[in-house]
Amino acid sequence: MKPIFLELRHLKTLLALKETGSVSLAAKRVYLTQSALSHQIKLLEDQYGLPLFERKTQPLHFTAAGERLIKLANDILPKVIEAERDLSRVKQGEAGELRIAVECHTCFDWLMPAMDVFRHHWPLVELDIVSGFHTDTIGLLLTHRADWAVVSEVEETQGIIHRPLFSYEMVGICAKDHPLASKDIWQAEDFSDQTWITYPVPDDMLDLLRNVLQPAGINPTRRTSELTIAII
Structure with a gap:
């Protein structure tokens, strides 16, 4: 089996040719000289042993092989652009995933409203509560199974940073006639x-x-x- 020769730059060039209908205009769009663009297309045609478009038509007329690669470009390039945009958002802290571990049931009374506020400010960040209640939330952080944990006590651990959220009073409840x-x-x-x-x-x-x-x-x-x- 031959190694894969087709690259994103080839698809971008073909799409530019399709959309402009001209070698000179396509070369400007992808920031190549006309000779460099023609050389790139010639290498593709040699690789597959098929012509991709007819040279002497205006606008350019693509062959069946060329149209197949154009379809591929239309399928792939928008997804690549979307993925690159998502990666940029992750890098800037605007998108990604935040996995939360909790060790007590009562956390949900205040955590769920807090998560709603978080989603309002960072709608592209997916929040996920690690399934179940865990006695070793620090262990989840150290093994990269959680990104943030709610704990009741500070246990100094290398690589873990603690930040106080709030203090609370320990209370008990009983029936009125108890x-x-x-x-x-x-x-x-x-x-x-x-x-x-x-x-x-x-x-x-x-x-x-x-x-x-x-x-x-x-x-x-x-x-x-x-x-x-x-x-x-």
Whole structure:
């Protein structure tokens, strides 16, 4: 099998010949001398062993072989132009893909509206939330499976830059007639005889357990649910 000889410059030259109908005008369009353009076409014809157009017609009349390459040029060149434009946008930060990893269910309460605002400013950037909830979001960044991660705590890692988004207050919810409803602040001991409903995530992702209950030696009865509405 012969190596591929046809290049984009050949297609651009043929399309210029088709659109202008003249060797001299086509040469100006593709920034070649007439002799250089004629030499380029002659090499193509020698490669395929077929004439591409009739020399002594005005405007130029393309042969069946020439028309086939013109069709190819019309199919390919617009896609090349579009791809080059997209690459330019990616380089300038106007387009591309941003893969987001999250480690908690409640992130969606504020993340989805924030993504809508982002899309308004950068409509050509495709946003993708990495499927599922992950205990090792930093690992996703390090293995190039995510570009940006939402984490609850800073863990200094080489190659990772942290930026604070906001601070939040840890709160609990209970029924209005629950004994704890009358208390303004709950202490770790208040959970000792209670049933605690959480998301089905590892213990090290539960701030209340890790930072409040475990240091106090409290291990309440627990139930889990994946849905916030079910927990409520």
